[in-house]
Amino acid sequence: MSNQPIGLTERPEGYASWLTELKTRIHQAQQRAALAVNHELLLLYWQIGRDILERQAQQGWGAKVIEQLAQDLRQHFPEMKGFSRANLMYMRSFAQAWTKDEVVQQPVGQLPWGHNLALLSKLKDPQKRLFYASKAVENNWSRNVLVMQIESGLHQRQGSAITNFEQRLPKAQSDLARESLKDPYRFDFLNLGQEAQERDIETALMQHVTEFLLELGAGFAFVGRQVPLEVGGDDFYLDLLFYHLKLRCYVVIELKAGDFKPEHLGQLGFYLTTVDRQIKSEHDQPTLGLLLCKSKNKVVAEYALSDKSQPMGIAEYKLQQALPEQLETNLPSIEQIERELQGEDQ
Known part of the structure; x- marks a missing residue:
């Protein structure tokens, strides 16, 4: 048997998988x-x-x-x-x-x-x-x-969206779904004014999709924007479609540049039905809907959700970030010791 090294083109069967395992x-x-x-x-x-x-x-x-x-x-x-x-x-x-x-x-x-x-x-x-x-x-x-x-006060925003998940989803699924949503969502990274229209916000979100996914939270994967749907020969386009890897379901996000109105949920429900029938597989959980609006009346939102059979949530978005909370301690700032810690694993 030759003692010569194995050439790059002469890897034996099973070598590649073994190398992957070793790495x-x-x-x-x-x-x-x-x-x-x-x-x-x-x-x-x-x-x-x-x-x-x-x-x-x-x-x-x-x-x-x-x-x-x-x-x-x-x-x-x-x-x-x-x-x-x-x-x-x-x-x-x-x-x-x-x-x-x-x-x-x-x-x-x-x-x-x-x-x-x-x-x-x-x-x-x-x-x-x-x-x-x-x-x-x-x-x-x-x-x-x-x-x-x-x-950005994540501890106050996480799980704060108004939803009907508790009534429309199994317990384990509803808890995780509720914790996956926030209220409000912070879109200050878009650098848009308060009067920005829905299409402007959508476009800016796609230009900053990394920051958008970070704000949405762990588990969200982007599927598409203005996703075309054909129903009965008519064409429809849903604003934003995501898939949640932990919840194992599609998430439809609809943007409204104004105040929340109950009729917005009718459109969102139509999109949920269409995604469930045309895109969702038998292995996926029921599609969730999230309506993002500039502002909402909490009581009106709760009433509007109460008779909806599909799992939906309503949350606000903020285009301009409020000033950060004042630091709660009087310790030296991190920056004061950063120079000394250069080289340490941060």
């Missing part, structure tokens, strides 16, 4: 190694923060000890980043915010330090921090996306 294993091992390193770093930072808290409480050390500690640690560990006074203050706050068990068991322990800086600097409430930490892990958000979601 998957290597990527998974790299991810586990990175998570392990991050986890150890978080525990180290938590322990340093806990020590600072305990010594300040028990021995009456003042704030100046943090500055002294920063100088000493940087002198002894010049190759390590992250020992500035500002970052040590974050370590102290990190230990104050979470117990060791929470760091080990909760989503915060799976996030890079930079993500935890955002949670600490922008949120005071532990439940809000945990909400955003869970979403960041679930959706693999970058730190910038996490900050954007915090500043």
